[in-house]
Amino acid sequence: MTDTEPILRTIGLTKAFGALRAVDNVNFELPAGELRAIIGPNGAGKSTFFSMLMGKQRATTGDILIDGVSIAKFAPHRIARMGVSLAFQITNIFPQLSVSDNLRLASQSRRMNLNPLVDARNHRNIEEAIEEVLSEITLFHKRNELAANLAHGEQKYLEIGIALATQPKILLLDEPTAGMSSEETHATSALIKQLSTKLSVVLVEHDMDVVMRIADKISVFHHGTIIAEGTPESIREDSEVQQVYLKAE
Secondary structure, three states, X not given: OOOOOOOEEEEEEEEEEOOEEEEEEEEEEEOOOOEEEXXXXXOOOHHXXXXXXXXXXXXXXXXXXXXXXXXXXXXXXXXXXXXXXXXXXXXXXXXXXXXXXXXXXXXXXXXXXXXXXXXXXXXXHHHHHHHXXXXXXXXXXXXXOEHHHOOHHHHHHHHXXXXXXXXXXXXXXXXOOOOOOHHHHXXXXXXXXXXXXXXXXXXXXXXHHHHHHHOOEEEEEEOOEEEXXXXXXXXXXXXXXXXXXXXXX
């Protein structure tokens, strides 16, 4: 399920803070339909890389391409409308709204031609999309529950659901299993793997069991650069990766 042109590509992507290069000349390619994991020690540049992909930080030099279109100077909302969505490490939900209403707001954000005089719940395509997402994140039975009342793992699922409700073609996941129990982690891993059959996924993840189990390919960041890329098996055996990261885990 890959195309000749990568769905996501960075060329010489660099972010400098004075003399410090948090991301340093990164060339990255994501084929359509791939589940890519990004790993590396703290301070390796992973979060800054994600921030630039979402337009939250402007690159110092270099370019970012989505389907061959440069987005390096786009605002976050414009990048989102091109089909890139991010689920945060720290849950970013509306706690006093229901699960369904959280998803409804996200779904509406992707539809520019809504009639403001019509209740959003009467837009059939939105309601169908919400029901589909609720089923995917296994929260259909809690669709009317306040988000604040959900357990931690369920809130993380809702966060992923909010990202899905924007109908992305690229889903960025920042530490999706952080703070989860072993059972929740396994369930979330299975969900991410299932989602990758429908869209391209890039996740930053510290749990190496998760990464090695579900990733198609891994990119290893260190001091702002990619020092290795490959299958989980090749990364596990890479001597440089073992020295700078895996042995520390």
